[in-house]
Amino acid sequence: MAISESHQRFLQILMSHGIMEASAVRKLHKHCCEVHKVHYMHDKLDDFVDVINKHLQPLFMQIRKGTDENDGRRYYSLVNIAENEVTKMAMDYAENELELFRKAMDLIIDSDNGFASSTNILNLADQLQSKKMKKKEVEQLLQNFVQDKWLIERDGEYSLHTRCLMEMEHYIQSTYQDMVKTCNICHNVAIQGQVCDNCGIKIHLTCVEKYFKGHEEPRCPQCAEGWSQEIPRLSQTDSPVPSTSQKETRAGQRKAISVAASTRSRRS
Amino acid sequence: MTQRRRGRPSLSQNTSRLQGGDMDMEEDVSFTQTLTQAQRNLEKHSPEQISLKVGELVQYLLIRDQKKLPIKRADIVKNVVKEYKDIYAELLLRAKKALLEVFGFQLEEIDTKAHIYILINTLERGEGDDLKVNDNTAKLGLLTVILSLIFMKGNTAKEVAIWETLRRLRVDPGERHEDFGDVKKLVTDEFVKQKYLEYNKVPHTDPPEYEFRWGPRAIKETSKLKILEFVSKIQQKDPKSWVTQYRDAQEIPRSQAPRASTSARS
Ligand SMILES: [Zn+2]
Ligand SMILES: [Zn+2]
Numbered sequence: 001m002a003i004s005e006s007h008q009r010f011l012q013i014l015m016s017h018g019i020m021e022a023s024a025v026r027k028l029h030k031h032c033c034e035v036h037k038v039h040y041m042h043d044k045l046d047d048f049v050d051v052i053n054k055h056l057q058p059l060f061m062q063i064r065k066g067t068d069e070n071d072g073r074r075y076y077s078l079v080n081i082a083e084n085e086v087t088k089m090a091m092d093y094a095e096n097e098l099e100l101f102r103k104a105m106d107l108i109i110d111s112d113n114g115f116a117s118s119t120n121i122l123n124l125a126d127q128l129q130s131k132k133m134k135k136k137e138v139e140q141l142l143q144n145f146v147q148d149k150w151l152i153e154r155d156g157e158y159s160l161h162t163r164c165l166m167e168m169e170h171y172i173q174s175t176y177q178d179m180v181k182t183c184n185i186c187h188n189v190a191i192q193g194q195v196c197d198n199c200g201i202k203i204h205l206t207c208v209e210k211y212f213k214g215h216e217e218p219r220c221p222q223c224a225e226g227w228s229q230e231i232p233r234l235s236q237t238d239s240p241v242p243s244t245s246q247k248e249t250r251a252g253q254r255k256a257i258s259v260a261a262s263t264r265s266r267r268s
Numbered sequence: 269m270t271q272r273r274r275g276r277p278s279l280s281q282n283t284s285r286l287q288g289g290d291m292d293m294e295e296d297v298s299f300t301q302t303l304t305q306a307q308r309n310l311e312k313h314s315p316e317q318i319s320l321k322v323g324e325l326v327q328y329l330l331i332r333d334q335k336k337l338p339i340k341r342a343d344i345v346k347n348v349v350k351e352y353k354d355i356y357a358e359l360l361l362r363a364k365k366a367l368l369e370v371f372g373f374q375l376e377e378i379d380t381k382a383h384i385y386i387l388i389n390t391l392e393r394g395e396g397d398d399l400k401v402n403d404n405t406a407k408l409g410l411l412t413v414i415l416s417l418i419f420m421k422g423n424t425a426k427e428v429a430i431w432e433t434l435r436r437l438r439v440d441p442g443e444r445h446e447d448f449g450d451v452k453k454l455v456t457d458e459f460v461k462q463k464y465l466e467y468n469k470v471p472h473t474d475p476p477e478y479e480f481r482w483g484p485r486a487i488k489e490t491s492k493l494k495i496l497e498f499v500s501k502i503q504q505k506d507p508k509s510w511v512t513q514y515r516d517a518q519e520i521p522r523s524q525a526p527r528a529s530t531s532a533r534s
Contacts, residue, residue, distance in 0.1 A: 003369065003370060005372065005391060008370070008371060008372030008390075008391060009372070009391055011370070011371060011372075012371065012372060012373075012389070012391065015330065015334070015371075016334065052370075055369070055370045056370065058319060058323070058366075059319075059322065059323040059326050059327070059366055059370070060319075060320065060323035060324075061323065061326075061327065080327055082320055082323055082324065088331050091328075091331050091332070
């Protein structure tokens with residue numbers, strides 16, 4: 001099927017957002033069909049995206065679906081699938097800023113839970129080889145990384161934004177190889193998650209929640225030792241919330257709210 | 269992710285820039301090569317390598333355009349094309365085709381001497397396109413007002429006149445604005461760099477006075493007729509009631525013709 005103006009509009013708007021949540025993408029699909037008076041079929045979003053992807057393939061680009069490691073929501077983003085040097089990030093940041101980002105990424109991936117503290121990242125400032133930075137500059141830079149959706153911030157700790165994971169999946173896997181763990185449940189890359197104290201396997205928070213649901217004494221799916229971490233209860237706006245959600249812990253709610261805030265769009 | 273320098277001055281960079289400048293002149297030879305030469309050059313690279321380069325070029329142009337900044341040929345060559353310089357024309361042609369067919373963007377060379385490109389959206393802006401409310405939307409609103417003022421004043425508007433009108437709209441160029449930040453900088457620097465506006469000194473004025481005109485991006489992205497329609501909507505008047513402007517707007521823009529120097533008035 002040939003690409004039409006409705007596809008082009010969809011692609012342009014998705015691109016200007018960088019990353020979009022699935023529900024917003026569904027609205028966008030409807031909007032683009034209506035603007036160009038194309039018959040809109042709400043259940044044909046995948047086919048609609050496939051048409052675009054067929055045309056993007058020769059250009060080594062793709063609209064990809066990804067899942068937020070934290071809240072399990074689905075996201076769409078236009079990503080580069082070639083191993084070339086053009087990345088959105090490389091064009092927006094100076095060499096020493098990129099070096100700092102790579103070093104912060106090392107910390108994040110090396111950590112158990114997928115977070116690096118701002119203190120540890122600030123300490124990288126004078127380890128840079130390209131050009132040293134002041135702590136103040138690093139603080140500002142971290143804010144920019146969050147605004148540009150490369151990092152997320154939670155209680156003074158930083159992790160990789162879903163967009164970053166989608167865009168740099170290839171880079172992350174080839175750079176860190178065995179260091180990057182895959183989730184024992186869904187077998188996707190797991191940066192943020194919980195680690196078994198005994199055998200060291202990692203599970204996404206959302207997968208922990210689903211897997212251990214209703215278990216009185218949760219046990220590691222790998223080594224069967226007791227799971228010592230607190231089981232998170234994340235509210236999901238996308239799926240119908242079960243009635244038990246009333247009993248949700250305050251902490252769980254707070255967490256979900258701060259995550260939603262951190263994945264929200266750029267500069268207000 | 270790779271290391272790439274942004275345009276920040278450093279000693280080593282300055283020398284490479286100088287070489288870049290020299291190279292640019294030699295380059296013109298390879299940009300205007302004969303067909304057979306071009307074919308011979310194409311054969312030096314595998315089809316896979318070429319399509320990879322085209323993809324890279326398309327992405328580069330798209331990313332650069334997100335900031336609405338004009339793209340220089342010298343930067344394209346330095347950052348993307350590199351050792352494929354001998355087939356630059358072919359790469360650009362294919363990238364241009366893909367941008368138009370897949371993304372709905374027209375690649376336009378707005379300065380044929382300095383080789384500066386911009387992307388023009390071929391799709392009309394639809395209502396509700398701005399699912400994302402960002403500062404750009406507000407800025408474009410301000411820009412439309414300024415373009416209207418310039419057009420209604422006969423395609424040139426004195427700086428003081430623009431500021432006066434904006435002040436009446438409660439946008440003070442001397443104060444920080446909630447949506448626009450530094451208004452004066454936005455209008456005289458950002459919009460100018462993005463090629464929406466031209467901002468020049470009025471000849472023989474002392475102290476110097478400045479005036480605004482439409483920049484090449486504005487000419488490509490909008491039209492006098494659209495701006496006139498915008499004004500008539502706001503003022504709730506028939507566009508034909510502005511006789512001169514209406515006639516001016518009806519003229520077919522000589523969009524491809526080399527633009528006359530800014531001092532020549534029609
Ligand atoms: Zn998982
Ligand atoms: Zn275990």
